[in-house]
Amino acid sequence: MKFVKSLILYGMVVFVSACSNQPERAEHTRQHYNTPDNAPFLAEYKKWQGVPYRLGGTNYSGVDCSAFVQAVYQDAYSLSLPRTTAQQVKVGEKIAYKSAQSGDLVFFKTGRKTRHVGIYLGGNTFMHASTSKGVVLSRLDNPYWASTFWHFRSVQ
Numbered sequence: 139m140k141f142v143k144s145l146i147l148y149g150m151v152v153f154v155s156a157c158s159n160q161p162e163r164a165e166h167t168r169q170h171y172n173t174p175d176n177a178p179f180l181a182e183y184k185k186w187q188g189v190p191y192r193l194g195g196t197n198y199s200g201v202d203c204s205a206f207v208q209a210v211y212q213d214a215y216s217l218s219l220p221r222t223t224a225q226q227v228k229v230g231e232k233i234a235y236k237s238a239q240s241g242d243l244v245f246f247k248t249g250r251k252t253r254h255v256g257i258y259l260g261g262n263t264f265m266h267a268s269t270s271k272g273v274v275l276s277r278l279d280n281p282y283w284a285s286t287f288w289h290f291r292s293v294q
Contacts, residue, residue, distance in 0.1 A: 227255070247288045
């Protein structure tokens, strides 16, 4: 009987401690990106979602990452950005990972000389023109994106 009481007590302690820690950890790591500040970006995303990737493409029949970023900023904020990733990486100011906010550009080194760009939405989420999936939302903590992450730039 002593063993059963100990087992029940242990179970209650584990359950209570799991319940008290879980929400805090989840809230810290799963920030929400569907905010009023993101409305212009998300409206643009809805227009572009699923458009296939095409190197050099600049329209809804096919778009590359930098043209997508350029078009979204132009349509959402009337802000003109350069056409290529190589030019976009020189715009604005480089910022720390912890300082990144919605609308910042996020850059990746995807090959020895290949770069990729997207628009950060907060909550570890960014939108971009993926070579394999077209225009999508992705997470920075995805192993591929985490391993190729380069830096953020603030352009607003």
